[in-house]
Amino acid sequence: MGITNKEINLSFSSEVTAIPGGDHLNSCFSCGACSGICPVSQAIPDFDPRKIIHMIRMGLKERLLSSDLLWYCSKCRSCVFVCPQDVAFADIMTALRKMAVEEGYVTEQDLRDKGKVAWVERDQCVSCLTCVRVCPWQVPKIDQKGVADILAKDCRACGICVSECPAQAIQLNESEDERLIAACGTTK
Numbered sequence: 001m002g003i004t005n006k007e008i009n010l011s012f013s014s015e016v017t018a019i020p021g022g023d024h025l026n027s028c029f030s031c032g033a034c035s036g037i038c039p040v041s042q043a044i045p046d047f048d049p050r051k052i053i054h055m056i057r058m059g060l061k062e063r064l065l066s067s068d069l070l071w072y073c074s075k076c077r078s079c080v081f082v083c084p085q086d087v088a089f090a091d092i093m094t095a096l097r098k099m100a101v102e103e104g105y106v107t108e109q110d111l112r113d114k115g116k117v118a119w120v121e122r123d124q125c126v127s128c129l130t131c132v133r134v135c136p137w138q139v140p141k142i143d144q145k146g147v148a149d150i151l152a153k154d155c156r157a158c159g160i161c162v163s164e165c166p167a168q169a170i171q172l173n174e175s176e177d178e179r180l181i182a183a184c185g186t187t188k
Helices: 012-017 022-027 033-037 039-043 049-058 061-065 078-082 089-102 108-114 130-134 160-164 176-187
Strands: none
Touching: 012 022, 012 049, 012 089, 022 049, 022 089, 033 049, 033 078, 049 061, 049 089, 061 089, 078 089, 130 160
């Protein structure tokens, strides 16, 4: 698929670098170490960290922010350890995800459907605080009504709170990338 002038947003790269985590972008010289080590790119060939950085630099904002590519990154940070420039590609992905949510390219319901955020069934929550205690990223909070709440922009969809909730009030759909990876394993 070709690129038209209408698709190019010249300020996209600077918008990304202005967000915490995105500031690493300008250090990248496209060596490809991140793409070589990325376990997601091994299972899902369309996900390529070097290609994503190239799309940012080309100004393909709408194409990238509306793409499912953003949500495939597992944030395992394997890319961080092999990068000779300390680019922290996982942090760039976090910045892009934040931008996609804040600018309306994806909704909280889209993220739920994709299996990228957990949510609380409020009528089932017993306010036991288990989710608050077990989340390594301190995402679940107790609201003013005494019920757990998970902000979509912060959730990493790790599933810890889902598995630990004694009331089974926290839900998380199977993610599309898990389905793709499972499909790859059955075709070999």
